[in-house]
Amino acid sequence: MAVVQALRSGAWRVVELLSTPLVPADYLDEIAPLRNPGVLRCRIEQVRPETRDAVTLVLRPGRGFRPHEPGQYVRLGVDVDGVRRWRAYSVTSAPGGLSVTVNAVPGGVVSNHLIAHARPGQVLHLDQAAGDFVLPPDRPAKVLFVTAGSGVTPVMGMLRTHLGELRDVVVVHSAPIPEAVVFGAELRELAASGRIRLVERHTRADGRLTPEALAALVPDLAERHTWACGPNGMLDDLGAYWDEAGLAGRLHVERFRPATAAIGEGGKVTFGRTGTVVDADGSVPLLEAGEAAGVLMPSGCRMGICFTCVLPLTGGAVRDLRDGRLTTVTEGEVVPVQTCVSAAAGPCHLDH
Amino acid sequence: MTTLQRKSVNPIAHLTAADVEAIGRELDAIRDEVIASRGARDAAYIRKVISVQRRLELGSRAVLLFSLFPPAWLAGTAGLAIAKILENMEIGHNVMHGQWDWMQDPKIHSTRWEWDNASPASQWKHSHNELHHTYTNVVGRDNDLGYGIMRVDESQKWHPLYLAQPLWNFVNACFFEYGIAAYDLELGRNLATRKRRRAPAFRAAVKEVRRKIGKQVLKDYIVHPLLSGPSFLHTIAANFTANLIRNLWTHSVIMCGHFPKGVETFERTSIEGETRGEWYLRQMLGSANISGGRLMHIMTGNLSHQIEHHLFPDLPSNRYAEVAPKVRDLFERYGLSYTSGPLPKQVASAWAKVFRLALPNRDDSATAPLAAPEPRGLATRWQRTPV
Numbered sequence: 001m002a003v004v005q006a007l008r009s010g011a012w013r014v015v016e017l018l019s020t021p022l023v024p025a026d027y028l029d030e031i032a033p034l035r036n037p038g039v040l041r042c043r044i045e046q047v048r049p050e051t052r053d054a055v056t057l058v059l060r061p062g063r064g065f066r067p068h069e070p071g072q073y074v075r076l077g078v079d080v081d082g083v084r085r086w087r088a089y090s091v092t093s094a095p096g097g098l099s100v101t102v103n104a105v106p107g108g109v110v111s112n113h114l115i116a117h118a119r120p121g122q123v124l125h126l127d128q129a130a131g132d133f134v135l136p137p138d139r140p141a142k143v144l145f146v147t148a149g150s151g152v153t154p155v156m157g158m159l160r161t162h163l164g165e166l167r168d169v170v171v172v173h174s175a176p177i178p179e180a181v182v183f184g185a186e187l188r189e190l191a192a193s194g195r196i197r198l199v200e201r202h203t204r205a206d207g208r209l210t211p212e213a214l215a216a217l218v219p220d221l222a223e224r225h226t227w228a229c230g231p232n233g234m235l236d237d238l239g240a241y242w243d244e245a246g247l248a249g250r251l252h253v254e255r256f257r258p259a260t261a262a263i264g265e266g267g268k269v270t271f272g273r274t275g276t277v278v279d280a281d282g283s284v285p286l287l288e289a290g291e292a293a294g295v296l297m298p299s300g301c302r303m304g305i306c307f308t309c310v311l312p313l314t315g316g317a318v319r320d321l322r323d324g325r326l327t328t329v330t331e332g333e334v335v336p337v338q339t340c341v342s343a344a345a346g347p348c349h350l351d352h
Numbered sequence: 353m354t355t356l357q358r359k360s361v362n363p364i365a366h367l368t369a370a371d372v373e374a375i376g377r378e379l380d381a382i383r384d385e386v387i388a389s390r391g392a393r394d395a396a397y398i399r400k401v402i403s404v405q406r407r408l409e410l411g412s413r414a415v416l417l418f419s420l421f422p423p424a425w426l427a428g429t430a431g432l433a434i435a436k437i438l439e440n441m442e443i444g445h446n447v448m449h450g451q452w453d454w455m456q457d458p459k460i461h462s463t464r465w466e467w468d469n470a471s472p473a474s475q476w477k478h479s480h481n482e483l484h485h486t487y488t489n490v491v492g493r494d495n496d497l498g499y500g501i502m503r504v505d506e507s508q509k510w511h512p513l514y515l516a517q518p519l520w521n522f523v524n525a526c527f528f529e530y531g532i533a534a535y536d537l538e539l540g541r542n543l544a545t546r547k548r549r550r551a552p553a554f555r556a557a558v559k560e561v562r563r564k565i566g567k568q569v570l571k572d573y574i575v576h577p578l579l580s581g582p583s584f585l586h587t588i589a590a591n592f593t594a595n596l597i598r599n600l601w602t603h604s605v606i607m608c609g610h611f612p613k614g615v616e617t618f619e620r621t622s623i624e625g626e627t628r629g630e631w632y633l634r635q636m637l638g639s640a641n642i643s644g645g646r647l648m649h650i651m652t653g654n655l656s657h658q659i660e661h662h663l664f665p666d667l668p669s670n671r672y673a674e675v676a677p678k679v680r681d682l683f684e685r686y687g688l689s690y691t692s693g694p695l696p697k698q699v700a701s702a703w704a705k706v707f708r709l710a711l712p713n714r715d716d717s718a719t720a721p722l723a724a725p726e727p728r729g730l731a732t733r734w735q736r737t738p739v
Contacts, residue, residue, distance in 0.1 A: 294453030
């Protein structure tokens with residue numbers, strides 16, 4: 001066995017020498033982009049319109065993709081106008097398949113691009129599924145899902161997978177009008193067959209859902225484990241209500257955007273290793289400022305959760321866009337900062 | 353001004369300081385326009401070139417497995433030479449300049465690219481991007497001028513050793529990739545003293561180059577030949593020939609960039625406190641283009657647009673042809689000469705200079721200060737190398 005392994009690794013080293021200074025997979029990419037073990041990609045198999053401004057992309061992940069857990073998201077790298085942009089999308093399919101549903105974000109570069117231009121056969125870049133917005137292995141007896149707009153997407157993944165294991169499910173979903181309900185037909189069918197209790201709220205007519213209104217709609221709310229996903233305003237309200245009711249541990253939320261409360265002062269950002277210097281606006285995260293200047297920045301969730309984007313701040317000051325907290329480093333000090341939620345507060349220097 | 357060109361007037365004497373800054377603003381506007389319009393078309397271009405290059409290389413190497421047969425040897429060698437040229441010029445050189453960094457593709461990024469050349473990317477980026485592009489044609493600062501082994505300007509003191517410089521230049525052309533590696537290491541300077549030879553940074557750099565060369569040699573002269581079995585020796589010859597062709601071609605193209613008649617050199621002190629407009633002007637005067645068709649531009653890595661490349665080193669190479677008419681128009685409006693010519697003419701002109709400067713300056717007037725009019729309104733830093 002050891003001999004076979006030695007032979008295999010020896011043979012592989014020869015193949016690597018054949019292709020130096022590139023790696024063998026760079027050549028393989030020419031014919032089989034999904035087979036590259038070093039770069040995860042996926043191919044669009046099917047593009048299915050859901051509503052006027054939402055499409056479902058059925059994807060075939062490349063080699064090396066690990067199955068997701070329902071409720072998790074994947075990051076897709078999409079080339080828009082020649083620039084690779086990464087965005088996180090909740091997986092809407094059960095494990096074994098990989099579908100995401102892209103909802104148009106007003107002014108959103110990637111979502112609108114995908115809705116207009118995604119076609120079967122196109123290859124996108126992909127990252128492993130991540131996120132802890134998932135059901136626990138011991139399925140709770142009574143579950144409440146509170147969703148609004150595109151917030152229904154991770155919940156749909158859970159319903160499509162776990163519904164058989166859940167006895168009592170209430171889904172309270174808000175959308176502006178009935179036609180804008182993503183997966184409307186499927187949800188209504190589940191409700192009609194008695195598998196879930198669905199409360200559809202159409203905010204243009206009924207107004208925004210308040211926690212009090214929710215409590216009135218779901219009287220046994222305190223007995224339920226709740227998963228909520230939607231706009232930050234709604235999630236903040238729910239969080240406060242659950243806290244007050246002493247139920248904080250029973251509420252699980254998923255945000256699509258960081259809750260920003262502050263802007264920095266802006267300033268000159270220097271990327272020490274590449275020598276790139278950019279004038280960054282106080283409202284622009286360091287991550288985006290670097291990317292716009294062509295710097296290859298590590299990135300992940302882009303909302304301050306996953307810590308993939310952390311870089312060492314070696315000089316100057318940055319402000320956390322979520323709470324306005326100022327981080328200043330003095331000479332010789334190094335502080336790791338989350339570049340996706342930090343903006344320049346005066347000149348600053350990153351060791352990257 | 354170089355005596356070689358025998359200019360009796362300073363080519364920028366008619367420009368005021370305000371003119372120079374206006375030129376800078378116009379060039380900035382051209383640059384901004386391209387940056388604002390970079391997009392999917394450009395990304396598709398570089399991906400296409402990379403794809404064609406890789407297929408061509410794979411195909412040629414496959415054909416060379418049978419290099420025992422003369423037609424296979426010829427086709428494979430030609431294909432491999434072209435693939436190597438594309439890889440070094442239109443892809444490697446330009447990617448390492450950061451021309452494609454804006455795409456945010458880690459596979460096509462200046463910080464990640466490694467090229468099919470003896471010089472490791474990191475060292476080449478330093479000597480080329482930082483030194484050559486900053487100190488373009490400044491005698492004594494820009495090692496691209498003569499690579500430190502040749503006399504490239506009349507103002508350089510003649511020495512009998514320079515008699516052999518046409519030979520050095522030819523040898524350097526044949527083994528250009530190793531010449532580049534040596535000059536990225538600043539071998540001449542670093543081997544000079546014991547202290548420099550022993551400096552840890554230098555030793556680490558040498559080790560890096562040795563490793564890179566080792567892998568390159570192993571690939572071209574051992575592994576691929578072994579793979580071709582009975583064609584072993586023929587494949588070695590084919591790979592050697594492809595490398596030779598690549599070296600001669602890149603050397604010729606690069607000589608055409610800064611050597612031909614019409615290109616100015618600058619003295620060391622002339623760039624102190626240089627403004628942006630003045631920097632642009634030095635790039636304009638210190639570079640020369642090669643005229644030709646689309647294929648010529650691609651095969652030279654668009655260094656046929658050397659002037660445009662030196663003005664905008666990090667713009668995507670496929671855009672140089674597009675901005676060239678605007679740059680040329682700017683030259684004309686400001687009464688500057690835009691040096692350009694077909695490849696054979698430019699190569700001959702550059703070689704003529706190499707031969708000419710191998711000999712001492714012909715007349716005494718060449719070493720005496722030239723009675724050129726003082727540049728009006730321009731700081732003395734814009735004076736040419738005294739002659």
